[in-house]
Amino acid sequence: MLSAQSAATVRATLPVVGAAIGEITERFYSGLFAAHPELLRDLFNRGNQAAGTQRQALAGSIAAFATHLVEHPDTRPDAMLTRIAHKHASLGIAPEQYQVVHEHLFAAIVDVLGEAVTPEVAAAWDEVYWLMANALIAIEKRLYEERGGHTWRTWEVVERVAETPDVVTFRLRPLDDAPVRDFLPGQYVSVRTGLADGAHQIRQYSLSAAPDAAVRQISVKRVPGGETPEGEVSNHLHARVHEGDVLELSEPYGDLVLADAPGTPLLLASAGIGVTPMIPMLARLAATGHDAPVTVVHADRSPADHALRTDHETYAAKLPEATVHLWYEQDAPEGAHTGLADLTDVPVHPGTRAYLCGPLPFMRAVRAQLIEKGVAPADVHYEVFGPDLWLAGA
Ligand SMILES: Cc1cc2nc3c(=O)[nH]c(=O)nc-3n(C[C@H](O)[C@H](O)[C@H](O)COP(=O)(O)OP(=O)(O)OC[C@H]3O[C@@H](n4cnc5c(N)ncnc54)[C@H](O)[C@@H]3O)c2cc1C
Numbered sequence: 001m002l003s004a005q006s007a008a009t010v011r012a013t014l015p016v017v018g019a020a021i022g023e024i025t026e027r028f029y030s031g032l033f034a035a036h037p038e039l040l041r042d043l044f045n046r047g048n049q050a051a052g053t054q055r056q057a058l059a060g061s062i063a064a065f066a067t068h069l070v071e072h073p074d075t076r077p078d079a080m081l082t083r084i085a086h087k088h089a090s091l092g093i094a095p096e097q098y099q100v101v102h103e104h105l106f107a108a109i110v111d112v113l114g115e116a117v118t119p120e121v122a123a124a125w126d127e128v129y130w131l132m133a134n135a136l137i138a139i140e141k142r143l144y145e146e147r148g149g150h151t152w153r154t155w156e157v158v159e160r161v162a163e164t165p166d167v168v169t170f171r172l173r174p175l176d177d178a179p180v181r182d183f184l185p186g187q188y189v190s191v192r193t194g195l196a197d198g199a200h201q202i203r204q205y206s207l208s209a210a211p212d213a214a215v216r217q218i219s220v221k222r223v224p225g226g227e228t229p230e231g232e233v234s235n236h237l238h239a240r241v242h243e244g245d246v247l248e249l250s251e252p253y254g255d256l257v258l259a260d261a262p263g264t265p266l267l268l269a270s271a272g273i274g275v276t277p278m279i280p281m282l283a284r285l286a287a288t289g290h291d292a293p294v295t296v297v298h299a300d301r302s303p304a305d306h307a308l309r310t311d312h313e314t315y316a317a318k319l320p321e322a323t324v325h326l327w328y329e330q331d332a333p334e335g336a337h338t339g340l341a342d343l344t345d346v347p348v349h350p351g352t353r354a355y356l357c358g359p360l361p362f363m364r365a366v367r368a369q370l371i372e373k374g375v376a377p378a379d380v381h382y383e384v385f386g387p388d389l390w391l392a393g394a
């Protein structure tokens with residue numbers, strides 16, 4: 001909780017800090033990467049940095065945290081903190097790195113706001129930063145402990161399957177003899193890849209097979225170039241990683257997980273490569289014989305582009321109360337709809353809990369329709385395959 005004096009100062013300066021936060025984070029990242037080029041080369045996502053998206057996520061989350069502190073001083077925005085902590089822990093962020101970020105963030109604040117940063121203002125925002133940082137450090141410590149610390153473990157590709165023209169599945173076995181831990185349906189791993197210029201870049205991939213499978217499985221969609229450059233890691237994995245090659249993986253992380261909820265109606269809605277976390281969820285429901293309706297919704301460009309389609313439909317078919325609703329923009333077979341997903345005619349059971357994964361416009365549209373149909377906003381859970389700008393209300 002913020003001290004009363006800092007709360008008043010933060011409240012008074014939130015508008016000016018909020019208005020300048022874009023510029024502050026711009027300066028912050030330039031300073032950070034000038035002093036520590038290895039962080040841009042080997043830790044931060046270079047594509048997101050070039051596109052500016054991760055910058056908005058960090059800035060937005062600090063502003064959201066400060067707003068929460070002054071508006072709801074007795075509670076903590078745990079959902080936001082947990083989501084960031086899972087991402088950080090999958091990357092191996094260490095407590096001492098918060099000092100480095102602090103140094104460059106506060107240098108940037110002074111740079112941008114100049115004399116407005118009186119000692120009181122600096123002290124109040126320092127308190128905000130460390131409240132947030134210490135909360136993240138504590139959650140990350142627990143996540144590391146649960147997994148026996150952070151390690152990059154080496155896995156061999158034992159099978160590579162072309163799912164669709166754009167999606168490849170990799171099945172991986174650890175090179176060491178230690179067991180493969182189970183994961184919670186919906187979780188992801190970070191994959192660290194060495195690239196041609198010597199850099200190491202890290203990306204997250206959802207685990208796309210049943211949680212108790214003996215191998216780890218990820219399914220990667222190639223991000224094509226066009227107006228912007230082609231995706232670095234996805235194209236590297238498609239072009240260069242084959243059976244017998246190795247990849248470095250983190251342990252599984254992620255807070256969008258299927259809750260153990262017998263008797264609860266569920267709705268699993270995905271679009272495109274957002275199907276990946278839905279497969280372990282359906283596998284788990286099929287294995288436990290979920291005893292309530294399960295509504296499966298998926299939208300894709302065409303049936304040929306629908307990755308993991310056989311698993312998707314086979315697991316759903318094992319659930320006696322499952323109904324499947326498919327939308328394809330082209331080549332929709334009989335029984336599927338043509339066009340974009342539209343839940344108008346999809347029955348949604350009272351008390352439904354929903355899990356969403358796909359592009360933001362898809363998730364926004366589905367969420368709005370679910371809420372219209374009476375689903376409680378707190379029962380709509382989602383995963384974003386990029387910096388989570390929803391988190392900060394963008
Ligand atoms: C929790 C989570 C789970 C995920 N699960 C999956 C999954 O199961 N399967 C899957 O395929 N993906 C998944 N992703 C997405 C994945 O992590 C990567 O983001 C994706 O593979 C793209 O990475 P890339 O390195 O190929 O692209 P990047 O190199 O990171 O590029 C990303 C975008 O930035 C753009 N860009 C790059 N440089 C510039 C520039 N200079 N100016 C403007 N734009 C630029 C690129 O054009 C591209 O559109 C997941 C992401 C998260 C966060």
Ligand code: HEM
Binds near residue numbers: 054057088099132133
């Ligand atoms: C209080 C301090 C911090 C805040 C508020 C913060 C906030 C965030 C947020 C909101 C995200 C995006 C999460 C998501 O997409 O779901 C993120 C990702 C990330 N953070 Fe932090 N962070 C902090 C400290 C740090 C530190 C100390 C490091 C290490 C130097 C770090 C490195 C990263 C990296 C590498 C990513 C992923 C970036 C990417 O994919 O481009 N963060 N952080």
